[in-house]
Amino acid sequence: MIVNKINFGNNLILAPMAGVSDVGFREVCSILGADATYSEMLSCRAMLHNPKKTELMTITSPFEKIKIGQIFGHEPSIMAQSIFSPLLNNYQIIDINMGCPAPKIVKNGEGCALMKDLTLASKIISECKKVSKVPISVKFRLGYNQDISLEFGRMCEESGANFVTLHARTAEQGYSGKANYEAIAKLKQSLHIPVIGNGDVIDKSSYKEMLATGVDGVMIGRGAQGRPWIFSELLDKSFNGNKFEIIKHHVEVLRKYYDENWLTLYLRKHFLWYASNIEGASQIRLKIAISPSINESLEYLKELFNK
Numbered sequence: 612m613i614v615n616k617i618n619f620g621n622n623l624i625l626a627p628m629a630g631v632s633d634v635g636f637r638e639v640c641s642i643l644g645a646d647a648t649y650s651e652m653l654s655c656r657a658m659l660h661n662p663k664k665t666e667l668m669t670i671t672s673p674f675e676k677i678k679i680g681q682i683f684g685h686e687p688s689i690m691a692q693s694i695f696s697p698l699l700n701n702y703q704i705i706d707i708n709m710g711c712p713a714p715k716i717v718k719n720g721e722g723c724a725l726m727k728d729l730t731l732a733s734k735i736i737s738e739c740k741k742v743s744k745v746p747i748s749v750k751f752r753l754g755y756n757q758d759i760s761l762e763f764g765r766m767c768e769e770s771g772a773n774f775v776t777l778h779a780r781t782a783e784q785g786y787s788g789k790a791n792y793e794a795i796a797k798l799k800q801s802l803h804i805p806v807i808g809n810g811d812v813i814d815k816s817s818y819k820e821m822l823a824t825g826v827d828g829v830m831i832g833r834g835a836q837g838r839p840w841i842f843s844e845l846l847d848k849s850f851n852g853n854k855f856e857i858i859k860h861h862v863e864v865l866r867k868y869y870d871e872n873w874l875t876l877y878l879r880k881h882f883l884w885y886a887s888n889i890e891g892a893s894q895i896r897l898k899i900a901i902s903p904s905i906n907e908s909l910e911y912l913k914e915l916f917n918k
């Protein structure tokens with residue numbers, strides 16, 4: 612897929628994941644084959660009024676190929692103003708979050724709440740588009756509580772979006788059930804702009820199923836948690852390197868920017884994901900869950916991966 616001369620290469624994309632897709636994780640996913648990576652969602656209001664708070668979230672890695680910054684908010688003028696924030700300077704594309712179902716976002720009329728107000732959503736896209744020097748995209752779900760993805764996708768296209776991403780579930784569904792690939796295929800058929808398909812790609816067979824919808828790109832979220840090597844596996848470059856070295860690399864990047872105490876707590880979930888789905892790892896998972904230091908957890912993971 613090519614958007615305004617930006618070539619998406621293998622069209623494999625790491626999803627935006629708040630609290631997960633940190634700069635270290637994005638770096639290892641990029642090394643292992645993700646050709647585009649998203650920031651965690653960034654509040655437009657925070658970027659304008661308290662930029663220090665957002666600064667750490669906008670650190671990017673030189674290994675990231677296409678860097679996409681994702682913003683969220685509900686006020687067209689504030690969102691358009693945020694496009695000028697120096698915090699977004701590193702990104703080649705700005706994505707607007709219209710799919711987040713988290714109550715604290717939805718109650719402010721942001722994220723997937725915008726799928727209930729197409730006029731406002733359209734105004735946000737067109738105002739951002741008017742001032743942006745880089746392409747604008749939109750990530751959304753099927754709808755809030757029913758499938759309106761075709762109508763919503765057309766609105767995005769008419770409002771000026773350069774491409775869209777569909778996570779094929781409603782907000783009410785959360786993460787339950789299975790993503791509706793038929794809806795993704797229909798959206799692809801009815802739009803002229805590129806469509807990225809998202810939801811439940813976790814292995815080769817689900818990847819093939821997603822590609823069969825005709826999408827221009829495939830976005831992977833939870834399938835990469837604890838398994839950044841999924842990208843090389845899907846590209847038929849089965850990963851033969853040392854997985855423990857990848858984990859260490861992830862940690863080393865983060866240590867350049869974050870305080871060790873904060874990281875110790877933050878990294879626990881990543882370490883537990885790295886140690887999941889491995890036979891005989893249950894004891895090690897218990898030890899990681901209560902480990903007081905990163906180095907101790909790394910020793911456990913080394914034992915597991917170098918067995």
Ligand SMILES: Cc1cc2nc3c(=O)[nH]c(=O)nc-3n(C[C@H](O)[C@H](O)[C@H](O)COP(=O)(O)O)c2cc1C
Pocket residue numbers: 626627628629630631651652681708710711750778809810811812830831832833834
């Ligand atoms: C922990 C977590 C955080 C997420 N944060 C964001 C976010 O900041 N912005 C966004 O658009 N989607 C976010 N998502 C949704 C994912 O980008 C993706 O749409 C969803 O997980 C479905 O894809 P998957 O089945 O490949 O995981 C998040 C998902 C998870 C699990």
